[in-house]
Amino acid sequence: MTTHALADERARSTAEHIALTETFTAHNYHPLPVVLAHGEGAWVTDVEGRRYLDCLAGYSALNFGHGHPRLLARAHAQLDALTLTSRAFHHDRFGPFLEAITALTGKEAALPMNSGAEAVETALKIARRWGHEVKGVAPDRGRIVTMGGNFHGRTTTIISFSTDEVARSGFGPYTSGFVTVPYGDLDALTAALTDDVVAVLLEPIQGEGGVVIPPAGYLAGVRAACDAAGVLMMADEIQSGLARTGELFACDHEGVVPDVYILGKALGGGLLPVSAVLADRDVMDVITPGSHGSTFGGNPLSCAVAHEVVDILATGEMQERARTLGARLDAGLTGLVGEGVLASRCRGLWAGVDIDPRRLSGRAMSERLLARGVLAKETHGSTIRLAPPLVATEDDVDLLVAAFADALAEA
Numbered sequence: 472m473t474t475h476a477l478a479d480e481r482a483r484s485t486a487e488h489i490a491l492t493e494t495f496t497a498h499n500y501h502p503l504p505v506v507l508a509h510g511e512g513a514w515v516t517d518v519e520g521r522r523y524l525d526c527l528a529g530y531s532a533l534n535f536g537h538g539h540p541r542l543l544a545r546a547h548a549q550l551d552a553l554t555l556t557s558r559a560f561h562h563d564r565f566g567p568f569l570e571a572i573t574a575l576t577g578k579e580a581a582l583p584m585n586s587g588a589e590a591v592e593t594a595l596k597i598a599r600r601w602g603h604e605v606k607g608v609a610p611d612r613g614r615i616v617t618m619g620g621n622f623h624g625r626t627t628t629i630i631s632f633s634t635d636e637v638a639r640s641g642f643g644p645y646t647s648g649f650v651t652v653p654y655g656d657l658d659a660l661t662a663a664l665t666d667d668v669v670a671v672l673l674e675p676i677q678g679e680g681g682v683v684i685p686p687a688g689y690l691a692g693v694r695a696a697c698d699a700a701g702v703l704m705m706a707d708e709i710q711s712g713l714a715r716t717g718e719l720f721a722c723d724h725e726g727v728v729p730d731v732y733i734l735g736k737a738l739g740g741g742l743l744p745v746s747a748v749l750a751d752r753d754v755m756d757v758i759t760p761g762s763h764g765s766t767f768g769g770n771p772l773s774c775a776v777a778h779e780v781v782d783i784l785a786t787g788e789m790q791e792r793a794r795t796l797g798a799r800l801d802a803g804l805t806g807l808v809g810e811g812v813l814a815s816r817c818r819g820l821w822a823g824v825d826i827d828p829r830r831l832s833g834r835a836m837s838e839r840l841l842a843r844g845v846l847a848k849e850t851h852g853s854t855i856r857l858a859p860p861l862v863a864t865e866d867d868v869d870l871l872v873a874a875f876a877d878a879l880a881e882a
């Protein structure tokens with residue numbers, strides 16, 4: 472029965488899979504016409520046996536590639552031991568994971584959740600409580616400053632402060648208590664830090680926004696402004712963190728330590744959703760028994776995999792790979808400016824490439840890359856985001872740049 476079902480899956484063509492999907496799911500994505508069936512390292516294979524270099528890597532959830540042997544081994548072992556307990560009981564994977572991730576990040580405490588959006592929600596709740604209990608803002612009056620062009624997830628509260636109308640429109644009534652300022656504008660931020668503000672929430676680099684890197688000195692300026700106003704600086708490092716930019720955190724490039732780190736994506740090693748909020752005790756301890764939780768947050772399987780992720784990151788090898796491969800990618804893409812590329816922004820192995828929209832759309836570029844064996848996707852309009860797994864090789868990076876050049880040159 473199982474074998475038969477499996478054989479049946481193999482027999483379906485790309486077109487058949489897409490037809491099935493379109494028929495039976497909500498139309499909340501517009502994927503490229505490729506149906507993947509296998510992945511190893513930086514490479515994936517589709518149902519027709521074609522191979523592609525995965526240059527999106529699960530939006531950085533696959534920083535360590537598909538099926539990293541250490542992560543698979545850890546997951547397999549934990550599957551046989553214990554996968555889930557009720558949070559009503561302790562389990563033996565929790566403490567060791569917490570000890571490791573706090574040592575890696577330098578924060579005193581971690582609160583694990585599942586999806587990135589849940590971790591952002593958790594941070595917002597912590598900030599609001601902290602604002603009242605520690606800062607002394609009137610109950611339920613604390614406001615949080617967010618950035619134009621942000622992306623923090625899809626919950627009703629989070630989209631309430633999205634500036635992307637496609638993400639927001641039609642989903643009101645919206646959650647109040649948020650103020651938005653232009654990203655990268657320190658004067659606007661400082662002016663927004665009124666007495667009732669409890670926190671600033673920002674991405675140190677806006678991934679979904681098109682790998683937008685703020686002006687040099689901005690993050691340090693945000694840190695100073697938060698200190699002066701007595702508000703929490705909360706860095707959403709869900710996409711920018713965990714070695715992608717060549718450092719553990721994107722904030723590290725300016726030597727900035729926020730009060731709260733929000734992690735997700737790569738924390739689950741591409742195997743399962745694991746997210747976390749990290750903060751020191753004076754902030755984290757506003758969360759008390761019963762005031763927050765999650766059935767799956769911090770489960771044994773997640774902790775085992777995320778612990779292995781932490782151990783991989785602790786060697787610094789992935790950060791180093793992001794730096795050297797990123798320099799190579801940056802050089803290659805910079806060479807294409809004027810050849811159909813308007814601008815390219817690179818930080819570590821992470822690039823936002825603005826295609827000249829008079830030449831072709833972002834979607835058309837993604838399709839041309841697909842035809843050349845490279846998986847990438849436009850983010851906003853004509854910006855292509857490139858984020859290959861950090862286990863990619865120099866040859867992979869060269870292949871990506873060559874495919875990019877060739878796609879641009881197509882008549």
Ligand SMILES: *Cc1c(COP(=O)(O)O)cnc(C)c1O
Nearest residue numbers: 586587588622623624707709710
């Ligand atoms: C992906 C992402 C999120 C949301 O994570 P989900 O796991 O999709 O809920 C939040 N913030 C940033 C910066 C992200 O890139």
